[in-house]
Amino acid sequence: MPQNFRLRFEGARAAREMRAGGARGLLLGAEHVLGISNDKVPLDEGFLQSTGTASVDEADMNAMVSYDGPYAVRQHEELEWRHAPGREAKYLENALNSSRTEVQALIAAQLRRALR
Structure with a gap:
């Protein structure tokens, strides 16, 4: 028995969802790097550690840890x-380099989630 299917592709919606998922993944990745970096940042009174932030520029799709x-x-x-x-020293650089695989996995998971 033949079956018919109708598929309606909403490209603009899919692009918005993917972009939002990518931004969520970037933020999760940046927060992950910040957490690792906070464990290695030089510590005397904790001031430097308290200034660490993770953010995402959604327009450019760039994540920042500073x-x-x-x-x-x-x-x-x-x-x-x-x-x-x-x-x-190199607390931020080393944190990023050591967690590349985990950051990629976080971003990929959010992109897959956006495709559901």
Whole structure:
């Protein structure tokens, strides 16, 4: 017995949903990197760690993780400075590099979710 199916593709809606899913995935990925970085950021009184933020520019589809402390860049770049055990220079760069696979998986999961 033949069966007939009708499919209506709503391209604009699909594009909006994919973009929203991508933005959610980027934010989740940025928050993941921030969490790992917070575990490695040099710590004395906790001020630098408290300035960490994760955000997404949905227009450009870029995620950002940043620390806003006045000495954040110097702490990040000074490889010769001593830090407490488990804390390190390059805390943000190393967090991003070590979590690429997890960030990609978070973004992919949100894109799949948007396609449902």
